Amino acid sequence: MRIKYYPNADALDIRVRDEKPDYGEEVGEEMVLHYTKEGKLVKIEILDASKTIVEFLESILSQKPIAKAVNY
Numbered sequence: 001m002r003i004k005y006y007p008n009a010d011a012l013d014i015r016v017r018d019e020k021p022d023y024g025e026e027v028g029e030e031m032v033l034h035y036t037k038e039g040k041l042v043k044i045e046i047l048d049a050s051k052t053i054v055e056f057l058e059s060i061l062s063q064k065p066i067a068k069a070v071n072y
Contacts, residue, residue: 030048
């Protein structure tokens with residue numbers, strides 16, 4: 001798995017496979033899933049990443065405070 005952030009586009013690219021994607025499907029407004037012809041997931045693209053990732057982490061941490069999450 002490879003993860004790369006593109007600051008100019010504010011996009012996070014999570015590569016699951018080294019294969020070339022053949023098509024992508026939008027999942028909501030901030031995410032695009034890219035697949036091969038066979039339907040294998042190749043990469044996850046998160047748009048407006050600086051906002052989307054923070055909101056994602058906030059929702060997780062609101063369920064489990066950070067001190068407990070890191071075993072303090």
